Amino acid sequence: MGQREEQVSNAGVVAINGPVIKVRGALGLSMNEMVVVGEEKLLGEVVELVQDIATVQVYEDTTGLKPGTPVQGLRLPLFVELGPGIVGHIFDGTQRPLSVAYQDTGPFVARGRRSSALERDKVWSYVPTVGVGEEVSPGQVIGEVKETEFITHRVMVPPTIKGRVAEAVGPGLYTLEDRICLLEDGSGKEGEIRLYQRWPVRKIRPYKERVFPHEPLFTGQRVLDFFFPLAKGGTAAIPGGFGTGKTITQHQLSKWTDADIIVYIGCGERGNEMAGVLEDFPKLLDPRSGRPLIERTILIANTSDMPVAAREASIYTGITIAEYYRDMGYHVALMADSTSRWAEALREISGRLEEMPAEEGFPAYLASRLAEFYERAGAVITLGGKRGSISVIGAVSPPGGDFSEPVTQHTKRFVSTFWALDKELAGARYFPAINYLNSYSGYVNSVALWWKEQGGVDWVKMRDEALRILKEEARLQNIVKLIGEDALPDDQKATFHGARLIKEDFLQQSAYDPVDTYSPAGKQVLMLQIIMRFIEGMREAVSHRIPVYRIMELGVLEDIHRMKYTYKGDDPAPFQAIRERIERELAQLLQKEVHGELKGVGK
Incomplete structure (x- = not known):
C-alpha cells in the first residue's frame, strides 16, 4: 500500500474476541492508528489504549490468530486514496479494489491480501492549468484529467499545503506516482503534488463556507420530487421493514437522480443486491450523457458475509470519497444501504469491547455517530471557490418495521426529509411504497422557487x-x-x-x-x-x-x-x-x- 511500516517493540496479541484483539506492549501505538497483525498482515485500527495494552478492531477474519502474534503499527490513520481511477470501480469497506482481488484470488477475498486502491502503472492524460511562479492555495485546481467520458477529474492542491509553484510539468501522460507540481512556501519548505492524495476517513475535508440549499435533487420519482423533495446538499432517510422496497428505491434514485456523481454504499446488505447493481449499471444509459451509468458511479461493497469491522468503516470510506468529488465542484449523491446494518456492526464491536450498552444493546454513542455521518452532507463553497454538494440518502431497516426503534428515531433527528415506506402498500404491489401520511420534507420552501420556474x-x-x-x-x-x-x-x-x-x-x-x-x-x-x-x-x-x-x-x-x-x-x-x-x-x-x-x- 505504500505506507511506512514500523515494528512496535514487544507488541503482541494477548486476547482475541472475534474481530477485536488485545495487544500488549503497545506504548508505541497511538489512537486510531492503522496496524497489521501477524505474518498475513491483517489490517486493523487501534480503538482503545489503556497503559501498554491496545484494543484493535481487525478489518479481516481473525480465524487462526493466537496469543503472541506480532503487531506492527503503520503510523497512519485509516485513510483512502483519492485520485483518477475511482469512478466506475467497486471497493470494499477499506478501499480494497474488489475487481483486482477477484483476478488475484477469485470470488472470495483472501485474508491479508493488500493492493493499492488506485492503479499505479496506469497513465493518465494530464493538462495543467497553472504555471511556474504562480501562487496557489489549498483546494485550488492545478490541472485536469479526463477520468471518464462524463467526469473530468480536477487535480487539486491538498488542503494542508500552499505556496508558489517552483516546478510544473507540461501536458502529457503521467502515472499517479509522477510528481506534477512542486510548491515552495515562504519558509523554504517544499510540497510535492502528485495525481493522487490521501485523506483520513474519519476527518471531515475542509471547505470555505456552507450555503443554504435551494435546488432540488431531482429524481424523476413523483412522490419524492413533488410531495417530499430533497434539496441538493440535503439529508434523507428511507425507513421500512423487510420487503418494502428500500433497496429498489435507492437503485432507482441512483439511476435517475440528477447528481454528477453517485456513491453507492452496500453496507451489510445481501450480496445478490450488489451483484444486481454491478450487472445493471453498465447496461443502463445515463439520460443526461447517453453513456453507461457506471461511468459516474462509485460502489463501496461490504456485504453481510464480509468482516463486521470493515462494515463500520465502509460508511466513512464512502463519505470521504464523496467529499473529494464535492471539492471539485460536483454535486454528489450518496446512497447508504443500510445504516441499520452499520449500527448493528457498531453494536457488535461495542459488545466485544465490553462497553456499557444503551437502548436495545446499541452503544451510548450511536446518536453522535449518526450525527457525525449526516453532518458531512451539505451544499458548500469549496476551498477552490466552486459550489458543490453532497446529498446523503440513508436506508434504515427497523426490525419488524418498528419506527420507534433507536436507529430510526435518532436518524429522524438528523435528517430533514423522511420517506417512510409502508408494509401494507408494498404488499399491495404499490411502488414506491411511501406512506404520504408519515413522510415529510423540510425543503419545501427552499425549492419552491425552482418549481415555480419549471412549471x-x-x-x-x-x-x-x-x-x-x-x-x-x-x-x-x-x-x-x-x-x-x-x-x-x-x-x-x-x-x-x-x-x-x-x-x-x-x-x-x-x-x-x-x-x-x-x-x-x-x-x-x-x-x-x-x-x-x-x-x-x-x-x-x-x-x-x-x-x-x-x-x-x-x-x-x-x-x-x-x-x-x-x-x-x-x-x-x-x-x-x-x-x-x-x-x-x-x-x-x-x-x-x-x-x-x-x-x-x-x-
Missing part, C-alpha cells in the same frame, strides 16, 4: 391541496371500512375518488415501464394539474346534484389513467388535449343536468 404554477399551493385531499381520504377510509362507501354523501365520495386518482395515477409509478420509470418536472406538473382539475370539476358537478358514479363513467378517465405510461412529457400538447376533453365532457354532463335529463337520479 409556472404555485407549486406549494397545489402540493398542499393534493396532500389535504389525501389526508381527508385517509380519514374517510376508517368510515368506509365500517359502513361501506355507499353510505358516504356525494361530496365525500368526490374526495374519496379524487384521492384515488392522485394515488393511482400520480403517486404510483412503475420502475420497469420505459416511460413511467422517470417523470420530468414538467410532466409532473401537467399530470397533477389534470387530476386536480378533474377533482375540481367533480366537486362542481356534485354541487349540481349529479351523482359521483355518473362522473366516474366519463371517457376522459381512461386518458387520465393512461397518461403516465403514454406520454414522456417533452410535448405538452397531449396533456392539453386531455385537459380540453375534461372541460368538454364536464360541460356536457352539466348541460344534461340543466335540461333535466338527470333530474331525480341519485336522489
Whole structure:
C-alpha cells in the first residue's frame, strides 16, 4: 500500500474476541492508528489504549490468530486514496479494489491480501492549468484529467499545503506516482503534488463556507420530487421493514437522480443486491450523457458475509470519497444501504469491547455517530471557490418495521426529509411504497422557487391541496371500512375518488415501464394539474346534484389513467388535449343536468 511500516517493540496479541484483539506492549501505538497483525498482515485500527495494552478492531477474519502474534503499527490513520481511477470501480469497506482481488484470488477475498486502491502503472492524460511562479492555495485546481467520458477529474492542491509553484510539468501522460507540481512556501519548505492524495476517513475535508440549499435533487420519482423533495446538499432517510422496497428505491434514485456523481454504499446488505447493481449499471444509459451509468458511479461493497469491522468503516470510506468529488465542484449523491446494518456492526464491536450498552444493546454513542455521518452532507463553497454538494440518502431497516426503534428515531433527528415506506402498500404491489401520511420534507420552501420556474404554477399551493385531499381520504377510509362507501354523501365520495386518482395515477409509478420509470418536472406538473382539475370539476358537478358514479363513467378517465405510461412529457400538447376533453365532457354532463335529463337520479 505504500505506507511506512514500523515494528512496535514487544507488541503482541494477548486476547482475541472475534474481530477485536488485545495487544500488549503497545506504548508505541497511538489512537486510531492503522496496524497489521501477524505474518498475513491483517489490517486493523487501534480503538482503545489503556497503559501498554491496545484494543484493535481487525478489518479481516481473525480465524487462526493466537496469543503472541506480532503487531506492527503503520503510523497512519485509516485513510483512502483519492485520485483518477475511482469512478466506475467497486471497493470494499477499506478501499480494497474488489475487481483486482477477484483476478488475484477469485470470488472470495483472501485474508491479508493488500493492493493499492488506485492503479499505479496506469497513465493518465494530464493538462495543467497553472504555471511556474504562480501562487496557489489549498483546494485550488492545478490541472485536469479526463477520468471518464462524463467526469473530468480536477487535480487539486491538498488542503494542508500552499505556496508558489517552483516546478510544473507540461501536458502529457503521467502515472499517479509522477510528481506534477512542486510548491515552495515562504519558509523554504517544499510540497510535492502528485495525481493522487490521501485523506483520513474519519476527518471531515475542509471547505470555505456552507450555503443554504435551494435546488432540488431531482429524481424523476413523483412522490419524492413533488410531495417530499430533497434539496441538493440535503439529508434523507428511507425507513421500512423487510420487503418494502428500500433497496429498489435507492437503485432507482441512483439511476435517475440528477447528481454528477453517485456513491453507492452496500453496507451489510445481501450480496445478490450488489451483484444486481454491478450487472445493471453498465447496461443502463445515463439520460443526461447517453453513456453507461457506471461511468459516474462509485460502489463501496461490504456485504453481510464480509468482516463486521470493515462494515463500520465502509460508511466513512464512502463519505470521504464523496467529499473529494464535492471539492471539485460536483454535486454528489450518496446512497447508504443500510445504516441499520452499520449500527448493528457498531453494536457488535461495542459488545466485544465490553462497553456499557444503551437502548436495545446499541452503544451510548450511536446518536453522535449518526450525527457525525449526516453532518458531512451539505451544499458548500469549496476551498477552490466552486459550489458543490453532497446529498446523503440513508436506508434504515427497523426490525419488524418498528419506527420507534433507536436507529430510526435518532436518524429522524438528523435528517430533514423522511420517506417512510409502508408494509401494507408494498404488499399491495404499490411502488414506491411511501406512506404520504408519515413522510415529510423540510425543503419545501427552499425549492419552491425552482418549481415555480419549471412549471409556472404555485407549486406549494397545489402540493398542499393534493396532500389535504389525501389526508381527508385517509380519514374517510376508517368510515368506509365500517359502513361501506355507499353510505358516504356525494361530496365525500368526490374526495374519496379524487384521492384515488392522485394515488393511482400520480403517486404510483412503475420502475420497469420505459416511460413511467422517470417523470420530468414538467410532466409532473401537467399530470397533477389534470387530476386536480378533474377533482375540481367533480366537486362542481356534485354541487349540481349529479351523482359521483355518473362522473366516474366519463371517457376522459381512461386518458387520465393512461397518461403516465403514454406520454414522456417533452410535448405538452397531449396533456392539453386531455385537459380540453375534461372541460368538454364536464360541460356536457352539466348541460344534461340543466335540461333535466338527470333530474331525480341519485336522489
